[in-house]
Amino acid sequence: MLKIESKRAGAELTSVKLDGKEMLHQGEIWNRHAPILFPIVGKLKNDETKINGKIYHMKQHGFARDMEFRELEKNDVRHKYVLESNIETLEKFPFKFSLYVTHIVEEDTLETEYKVVNKDERQMIFGLGGHPAFICDYSSGKYKIEFENKEDNIKFMSLSDGLILEKETPNILKDNCIKLNKDSFINDAIIMKNIKSNKVYLKENEKKVLEFDFTGFPYLGLWAKIEAPFVSIEPWMNTADKVNTDGKLESKENILKLMPNEDFKCSYKVKFYK
Secondary structure: OEEEEEOOEOOOEEEEEEOOEEOEOOOOOOOOOOOEEOOOOOOOHHHEEEEOOEEEEOOOOOOHHHOEOEEEEEOOOEEEEEEEOOHHHHHHOOOOEEEEEEEEEEOOEEEEEEEEEEOOOOOEEEOOEEOOEEEOOHHHOOEEEEEOOOOOOOEEEOEEOOEEOOOOEOOOOEOOEEEOOOOOOOOOOEEEEOOOOOEEEEEEOOEEEEEEEOOOOOEEEEEOOOOOOEEEEEEEOOOOOEOOOOOEHHHOOOOEEEOOOOEEEEEEEEEEOO
């Protein structure tokens, strides 16, 4: 049975224990655990974007991860939070919204669900993603990410100063796996799209550590700080700006759109192994 802890700051998980064993990164080297990425994923060129002709400024991955959410429910198997738009958010992102984050435990599986409600009177455009980091000595060379299905059309994307490069990036799959080592993240995150699989497995040698289900997310990122004791598996709805962006939020690849009073839901699930 899993036991979770979370906090109002960013509605962020701070602990995930399987029969007493901690599985979630505890803040060494990188001071986060499992932040939400909203209303952008990744970095904006010059930390700014144009929405309806006006320039707005946002740091990498947006503001939600650094804001206080309101706690709606908290028990052994369900932690639910909400962030409502306010004066501070409207200065950075000109839409009224409600953002719900719910962490749900079912035996050995954790589900994190996101729900965005457009409370504005016009169409809302936004980005959304997850960023959970799991304890993993990836630098040892013993770990790998294995895909559920054969990936014969996967596309890798590279970053330069946090922005997506247009040039083709080499395919690093070997035996349908990404083998992790001390140099895996020397050029920042590994970003993928055109993925057939709905699940990947983090394995230590051939032993499963966890199964990560990102059904419905078109992008998957892997990231860690150099030689840090964790690896982050990141399901994304969209990505950072491209190097040659026109600067408009609506031009971002796969940007999400909601009409007034509509809502959008997505979730990822992680099954942990002893």
